[in-house]
Amino acid sequence: MIRLSWLHIRSVVLGGGLLALASLTASSALAQSYPNKPVKVVVAFTAGGTTDILARMVAQQLTDKLKQPFVIDNKPGAGGNLGTELVVRSPADGYTLLVNSVGPIAVNPTLYGKLPYNPLTDLVPVVQIADVPNVLVVHPSVPAQNMDELVAYAKANPGKLNYGSTGIGTSSHLSSFMLGKRVGFDATHIPYKGADALKDLLAGRIQFMFATIPSVMQHITAGKLRPMAVSSLKRSRALPDVPTVVEKGFPNFEAGSWFGFFAPKGTPEAVITAVNKAVNEMLTLPAIEQQMVAQGADPAGGTPAQFGQFTQREHDKWRVIVRESGARAE
Known part of the structure; x- marks a missing residue:
């Protein structure tokens, strides 16, 4: 049986306390000095x-x-x-x-x-x-003024719509994939490298895409793109008049x-x-x-x-x- 003297126990406790205090003091000093370069x-x-x-x-x-x-x-x-x-x-x-x-x-x-x-x-x-919610935007040549009309048009024209993305596996791509799966329409995915997708959307070479709001805000304001819905659970403060995909009948659609x-x-x-x-x-x-x-x-x-x-x-x-x-x- 190992017996510890009171002095030994006291030294261990004090030592541990001093270590904890030193650690706390060092952390406090770092917080006060950071950053120093x-x-x-x-x-x-x-x-x-x-x-x-x-x-x-x-x-x-x-x-x-x-x-x-x-x-x-x-x-x-x-x-x-x-x-x-x-x-x-x-x-x-x-x-x-x-x-x-x-x-x-x-x-x-x-x-x-x-x-x-x-x-x-x-x-x-x-x-x-x-x-930063994604917003579903369409080129003005698409005969749809709102989300309901876009869904109806896509279903009536299977395979005729092309959608762009900023690359395979990006939020832009997967948002459209989710929508197509939930709605049940067939559209062709055309992946791009970054901003090239937006260039082709503005030119009408593709018909729709999900894009981050900051990347398309000026084009929406100028009437060059038409917003259909946002991919957040709540409406975006930047586009308060644009409904969410959830509001249009697709629960739990969140892909921003x-x-x-x-x-x-x-x-x-x-x-x-x-x-x-x-x-x-x-x-x-x-x-x-x-x-x-x-x-x-x-x-x-x-x-x-x-x-x-x-x-x-x-x-x-x-x-x-x-x-x-x-x-x-x-």
Whole structure:
């Protein structure tokens, strides 16, 4: 039987307490000092896209608030996988962060089969920036003024409609796949690389597509595209007069995009807390809120835990849809 003296027990307890206090003190000091040098914010897509626009908007506010530059670094490629892996492999010190979207986090793990990393476990969710619904838009040559008329026309003309997307397995592609499956109409999918899909839609070479609201807002306003419905559960604040697909009789149809901050696994909790707090405070500013809504984005926010639970649900949802569609990355 091992007997421990009171002095030994006391030394162990005190030692543990001192270690905990030291850890708490170090965490507090880090929170107060972070950041003390420029922070690189990787965007896994090209400049000018929705991810890039939102990232730059937030980065500027963080620069002003935290008194250190938050510098955008665009690293596009492989559907967002290249930039995402770059951050996964980066030092977990809080000075390399990632602004990412639904594709690389929730869709690509299924679409690409076997990635050399797991975005759900190799990255730490920090804070959701915004929800950006997809909007179903048609070229004015399509004889449909609303969703009901579009469905009726598509059913009466099987195989005659072409829809575009920004690539196989993207939210744009899978939204249309979901709609066709739920409605029961036959249309031909034509995948593009990024913005080329919108160019052909505006030219009338394809008839409809789901697109992020920021990418088509100006064309809707100009009457060059006709909005049919949005893919969020609630109406978009940017297009309040456009109904949701759910309202048109298709329950649980939710297939929009979302955007948020992530950090490499192992990033100190104090850094996660500091960035989360700063972004949440920024999202409550009326000017930022108005700017986001004007861009077609609905500000989100919330805790890291909430964002982590959300990304897991999104991964589980898109895994089923990708498998049903048969989509595989080329």
